Structures are given as structure tokens and as C-alpha cells.
Amino acid sequence: MADLVTRADRDGWTLLTLNRPAKLNALTVEMFAELRRHVIDLRHDDAVRCVVLRGAGKCFSAGHDLSAIAEGEGPPSPGWHSETLRMMERLPKPVIAAVHGHCYTGALEVALAADFIVAAADARFGDTHAKWALTPVWGMSQRLPRRVGTATAKRLMFTAGMIDADEAVRIGLAEYAVPSGRFDAEIEALAEGIAANSAFTHAAVKRLLEATDGGPLDAGLQWEVMESEGHGPDMHERIAAFTTRPRSE
The missing domain is CATH 3.90.226.10 (2-enoyl-CoA Hydratase; Chain A, domain 1)
Incomplete structure (x- = not known):
């Protein structure tokens, strides 16, 4: 079947x-x-x-x-x-x-x-x-x-x-x-x-939205700062790939 x-x-x-x-x-x-x-x-x-x-x-x-x-x-x-x-x-x-x-x-x-x-x-x-x-x-x-x-x-x-x-x-x-x-x-x-975007960021954002959904704005803003997961392991690689790419004339 x-x-x-x-x-x-x-x-x-x-x-x-x-x-x-x-x-x-x-x-x-x-x-x-x-x-x-x-x-x-x-x-x-x-x-x-x-x-x-x-x-x-x-x-x-x-x-x-x-x-x-x-x-x-x-x-x-x-x-x-x-x-x-x-x-x-x-x-x-x-x-x-x-x-x-x-x-x-x-x-x-x-x-x-x-x-x-x-x-x-x-x-x-x-x-x-x-x-x-x-x-x-x-x-x-x-x-x-x-x-x-x-x-x-x-x-x-x-x-x-x-x-x-x-x-x-x-x-x-x-x-x-x-x-x-x-x-x-x-x-x-x-x-x-x-x-193509960061899997780390996707997961962190989903957790952030889940934790603060429907709550007071100030509480959500505090959570965003105090519970921040920081940056992903590929941050430097992603930024370097952007900043070192050839520029069009």
C-alpha cells in the first residue's frame, strides 16, 4: 500500500x-x-x-x-x-x-x-x-x-x-x-x-515568538534581550561571504 x-x-x-x-x-x-x-x-x-x-x-x-x-x-x-x-x-x-x-x-x-x-x-x-x-x-x-x-x-x-x-x-x-x-x-x-538562510536564526526566532506570543510588549522586549540566543556558528562565514564578494562596476 x-x-x-x-x-x-x-x-x-x-x-x-x-x-x-x-x-x-x-x-x-x-x-x-x-x-x-x-x-x-x-x-x-x-x-x-x-x-x-x-x-x-x-x-x-x-x-x-x-x-x-x-x-x-x-x-x-x-x-x-x-x-x-x-x-x-x-x-x-x-x-x-x-x-x-x-x-x-x-x-x-x-x-x-x-x-x-x-x-x-x-x-x-x-x-x-x-x-x-x-x-x-x-x-x-x-x-x-x-x-x-x-x-x-x-x-x-x-x-x-x-x-x-x-x-x-x-x-x-x-x-x-x-x-x-x-x-x-x-x-x-x-x-x-x-x-538558504540561517537554520540557527529560524529556530531561535520560532522559540522567541513562541515564548512571547500574546504577552505585553515590554515583557517581550525584555525577553528578546535577556533570553537572546546570540549568533549562529555560521555568522562570520555568512558575513565574510557577503563583504568579500566581487562588486559590480
Whole structure:
């Protein structure tokens, strides 16, 4: 049987792909287990400086597999899905959700656990918990309002409506939208650009933002100074490469 989440290592970055295209990458316990294994492996892989998560086939993911819910699927423990996404969120390297096509409910919860979302022009986002009389347990109630604001999160959650890529960008859910024909090239260029920068800085910045998120400004400013991780082992090399490069006439 094919892997439900595939890993492809590129030059300094890794592409993780939700790989159940015949079912629109609907999420199951088995898929999450594979995603979790990849996250664990990536945490200590210093060769990987950026991670991109996307879906195979027509879309990112249509969300939690409703058939699996109806059959009473059993995760290994309460909160296991949420814990898995938190592990991904806390990877010491940038994680990008590259969303095309459907990204609904559970899939949106997965995308929100990335550092940011880049949307193809055909992307569609929505939270349909209310449509099915469900409540979020993978992080929607916490990450969505932090991303778009409480009132907008309530609107999306109460209406269970769909929004397109442009609206996702407007409300701050996605960072920017890309024409579908250029989506693959844009994601590759973005990941390569991030991977070219300092892995030390990426990890330190993620820890800094995590520690000060939502706190008072003065406390955050003090933390930034007092808890500074300093500079990375490649600082001098990077500066020397810049200052000694040939100057154009």
C-alpha cells in the first residue's frame, strides 16, 4: 500500500505530501500516524532547513474523513491529533502549508499548525464543524482566532461557509495567493529561499515568538534581550561571504 504521507528531500528542504488523492486526502488516524513519524524524524534532521506540507492530486485535503468518524475511529489517546499538530508547529524550522483546492475543517486545522499558509488561486477554506454538530479538538478554536481575529473566526465557525483564496489573504488566514499555474514554482522558490538562510536564526526566532506570543510588549522586549540566543556558528562565514564578494562596476 502506498504511503499516506510521502517525504521528498530537496536541496535543504523537504516536501511532505498528504497522499490519499482518491479520497481527496481525507484525514484518518493512519495518515496522522505517518505525519507524526515524519515530524519526529524531521526534528533532528539538520540537513532540512524548511518543510513544505501539501496535498496530492486535486486538493490539500477535504478534511477529517467523515466515514472514519461515523465508524468510531479511535486515536491512540485523547488529544493525540492535537498533540501531533503541536509537534509539527514546534519544529525548529519553518513549516509552510501550500494549499490548493479544498482545505476544510480538519485540513484547515492542519494548515494552521504550519508557520504560514500560501494559497493557490483555486484554494477554498472553511470550518464545517457546525454543519456536522462537531466541536474542534485539533486546535481550530485556538489557532484560527489568533490568525484572523476573534470576530472573523466566529463568523467562519458559525456560518460554516467557504471562502476563496483572495478572501483568505484579505483576512490574514493565508499570506498570499498565487496563480495555480505558477503554484509549484512559487512554493519551490519560497522553500529554497528560506532554506538558504540561517537554520540557527529560524529556530531561535520560532522559540522567541513562541515564548512571547500574546504577552505585553515590554515583557517581550525584555525577553528578546535577556533570553537572546546570540549568533549562529555560521555568522562570520555568512558575513565574510557577503563583504568579500566581487562588486559590480
